[in-house]
Amino acid sequence: MAISTFAELKTAIDNWLARTDMADRAAEFIALAEARMNRELETRSQETRVTATLTAGDAYVSLPTDVRAIRHVRLNTSPRTILKYMTPEQADREFPSTGNGKPKAYSVVGTEIYFRPTPDDTHTAEITYVANVTPLSDSNTTNNILTRHPDLYLHGALAEAFGYLMDDQKQAQHDALFQRAAAAIQADEDRARFAGPLTLTSDYGEVA
Secondary structure (H helix, E strand, C coil): CCCCCHHHHHHHHHHHHHHCCCHHHHHHHHHHHHHHHHCCCCHHHHEEEEEEEEEHHHHHHHHCCCCCEEEEECCCCEEEEEEECCCCCHHHHHHCCCCEECEEEEEECEEEEECCCCCCCCCEEEEEEEECCCCCCCCCCHHHHHCCCCCCCCCCCCHHHHHHHHHHHHHHHHHHHHHHHHHHHHHHHHHHHHCCCCCCCCCCCCEC
């Protein structure tokens, strides 16, 4: 059978478990598999962009709640300005002045982005980041990961299910299949991401 929706995935889990008393648990096993994907997988389908408004005199901007890793931050000035990542300590050493200016670097402090120098004007920043996997539910019946890699979802959920049932042998089997699928997906994503020609750029500054 096809595994392209939340309902079809739950049915497949029941079929592979060959039991009729676990149907109410299938959504939990899927959610646990998604939590594991969020720790172990980074795909292009998880990359997203948002804009944030920087306010003069305020060095901090809240991050979206689903951020896993930031890929790229730029100011949509004319010309656009690419910001360099620094740790908070590096940023404070590089820009020790308490005066304001056009930001050149950013860091992450808790759930916020920290800009240095502190903005001297209102700016719009574009943030590209890796987001968590969009969780499946009755209202969100599919996502890009399920569409492209149903085996990852299935074996991840079954590993959790057999762990719940304390069947160590079958849990290990599906855990290995999940790991193999995740490794193949990540290798394919890395090839696609870095397949183009390489160009040298400065760490930060203005671009056309």
